[in-house]
Amino acid sequence: MSRWKGLGVAAVAALSFVAVKMLPWVLGFAGGKYLYQTVAGSSAPQALTTADVNAEIQKQGFQIFKAIAQEFPDDYDAMLSKITAAARSESELEVRNASRQAVADLRHRYAPLLPSTPDSNASEALSAQLDMLNHVMARETPATCNNYLRNGPDAISAPSDDFMADLDRIGATLFHAFGAAKGSGLLAAAPADQDWSLVADAFTSNGGTPAEMDAIANVNQDFAGLCPAVAKLYMAALSLTGEPGRHIKTALLYELAKN
Numbered sequence: 209m210s211r212w213k214g215l216g217v218a219a220v221a222a223l224s225f226v227a228v229k230m231l232p233w234v235l236g237f238a239g240g241k242y243l244y245q246t247v248a249g250s251s252a253p254q255a256l257t258t259a260d261v262n263a264e265i266q267k268q269g270f271q272i273f274k275a276i277a278q279e280f281p282d283d284y285d286a287m288l289s290k291i292t293a294a295a296r297s298e299s300e301l302e303v304r305n306a307s308r309q310a311v312a313d314l315r316h317r318y319a320p321l322l323p324s325t326p327d328s329n330a331s332e333a334l335s336a337q338l339d340m341l342n343h344v345m346a347r348e349t350p351a352t353c354n355n356y357l358r359n360g361p362d363a364i365s366a367p368s369d370d371f372m373a374d375l376d377r378i379g380a381t382l383f384h385a386f387g388a389a390k391g392s393g394l395l396a397a398a399p400a401d402q403d404w405s406l407v408a409d410a411f412t413s414n415g416g417t418p419a420e421m422d423a424i425a426n427v428n429q430d431f432a433g434l435c436p437a438v439a440k441l442y443m444a445a446l447s448l449t450g451e452p453g454r455h456i457k458t459a460l461l462y463e464l465a466k467n
Contacts, residue, residue, distance in 0.1 A: 256296055258288040265291075272379030276314065279387025283314055314383075319465035321389035323396030323458045329388040330457035331446055333381040338442040340374040345435050353435040385461060399455040406452050410444035 265273050265288075277284040287310040294306040322330075344356050348364070355363035364371065411421065420437035428434065445456050 261292045275380040275383035318386040322462040324394045325385045325389040327454040329385040333385045336378045336381045403452040416440045
């Protein structure tokens, strides 16, 4: 199963981990919601403070914000300052852009930590991806699901509240994985050939076929069963325990977060 080594990781990242690239969209959504609920109705938006913005963000209940604040408090404070400055402009676009850029910057900064993430945190982050994919498969056509893998939430015409909740969980678990990696002391080890062989065996045991493996490795958007194939890959990776499992999961997470 050497086809999943190198190219396979990149292909999986390009497809099944597009949700990480949606994190700025989630934060932008929250920022836009804040703008409409608070700034647009304020008689003195120029007087807004970071404390005002933080209070409103906390009311919204997004777990991604809480995770960033918990794991990286200095970065969270800096993010609040940027969003506050944008909110004072009374421009929804500026709020969205500021929040999107803040999350992207944090993702790029901390992605190199992921190979040291403990298995429990890596499993939680990967499980969040699987839950979202199962959600999309259950509600959308195969073509729409394939488009979701490629383009993220733009593929979903009317995102529901539970869709947003799943997306929020993806963001929160990723930032908790960043934080756990920072203090884990674990060696950052790339998957060995034997680790990839274990994934391939688990994929096959879970009903995966050579055609599905080829579709993942070749980023085949025209393959009708692409979403189920990626879901089987998630489950195969999650089924691995010990260091082989950690190596595979953290490698996949790193590929998604570094982009």
